[in-house]
Amino acid sequence: MRVWIVFLLCLAGHAIAAPETEVGTNPVQVEVGEFDEAIEIEDVVENPCLNYHCKKGKVCEVDDSNTPMCVCQDPSTCPAAEGEFEHVCGTDNKTFDSSCHFFATKCALEGTKKGHKLHLDYIGPCKYIEPCLDNELSEFPLRMRDWLKNVLVTLYERDEDNNMLTEKQKLRVKKIFENEKRLQAGEHSLDLLARDFEKNYNMYIFPVHWQFGQLDQHPVDGYLTHSELAPLRAPLIPMEHCTTRFFETCDADGDKYIALEEWASCFGIKERCGQRLHHLSSSDGQQQFERNF
Template identity: 60%
Template sequence: MKAWIFFLLCLAGRALAAPQQQEALPDETEVVEETVAEVSEVPVGANPVQVEVGEFEEGAEEAEEEVVAENPCQNHHCKHGKVCELDESNTPMCVCQDPTSCPAPIGEFEKVCSNDNKTFDSSCHFFATKCTLEGTKKGHKLHLDYIGPCKYIPPCLDSELTEFPLRMRDWLKNVLVTLYERDEDNNLLTELAPLRAPLIPMEHCTTRFFETCDLDNDKYIALDEWAGCFGIKEQDIDKDLVI
């Protein structure tokens, strides 16, 4: 009997103690909320890890504006072979690029050939070199011929030079015939390859041919000199055709 009474007293004590523990929970919650509130009130920037939204974007824009302001060459464009530099008054100006400052070529496909049959490592090297020759006769005549290393040009033999006027005369005749029979609608459908084909094997003799035609070496080929090159007799020359 005493055991049952003791058991009932224990149950009653537990029942009375439970509400007190439940009432204590709100106090603990308030403590946690206050702690979170205190942390949230810490100003941004007090912790170096904290950043505001958009801080990086604003910083990037400001940095870009500063670069443009500090370097006027940023938006100053120069033609091939020239680079932008600042003069004493901080004004941008275009100057010839040093060919040695051009990037090294990656492969053969970057090489180019000039009209004087010289291979350049890249178009950058070519235009930089042409710029350094600006204002000279050589620079005026120097042009980019084609992409890729220059092809080997064999020397013009005497026998080939003898054949050149005949091939040239036939070529001129074909050109005149083509112009006479050209399409009046100007739709540009005429194939040009057949016109050029007869001269391709003789292209390496072109320079030597014109040099032999210029008998007085004045860099101009007069009518009588043309006639001599093509084997035309003097009595067959109509000087009224000269413009």
């Protein structure tokens, strides 16, 4: 009997505690209805910056009308460098933590005299580079020509998927690769390099012009700017202290652009070989370049 009394008291207590509901109303339906009304479904809008590309040093932001635009990146938002191998040196002889920090800083200086003069000089922390003497400057093209030739031969040997050289380029390099008179890669005296250039002049024409074509990309107009030279300057300068002076000397007319004939002349290639691209437009230049060289 006591068990029944306890059971009835529990039922009574539960009835008192339960909220009042209207007759015929399902409490569960009321709770679900209230929950649904509390949810606001928002349309998912695609980020306008998702496929909007900006040049180095800039990031995409949207204005009040949700239109994407490129603005200078804050250097403090660049990822922290993981080591000295990520540091770069600017032409102002200042070390930047990374290329991201460099280009963001250069962007902030756009339109100023300092920003116009600031370029990426080389990879790694800034260090003292010995002055290039006149006799060393005259020797630089000898080593550079040989280096370019060997770079092309190496690409030919490793280019199995045709990702590095076109078929026309491979045919050109194949002739150099199979030539039994080719000077093998290695440490050679300057006299030997000079004699080889004189005897095997034709082997060096294509490598010199190929490198020009590789650098002349933004746009393809038959001229090299300081920015276009950066991919070649950056790895070379730490090894060759005459690199900067050499490229400055190539700009014979001092107009801040290196034309193909100026580039060829720097390497001792006859001028008539270098004039073929000078008059071509950016749209036709690369195709004509490949046909001629």
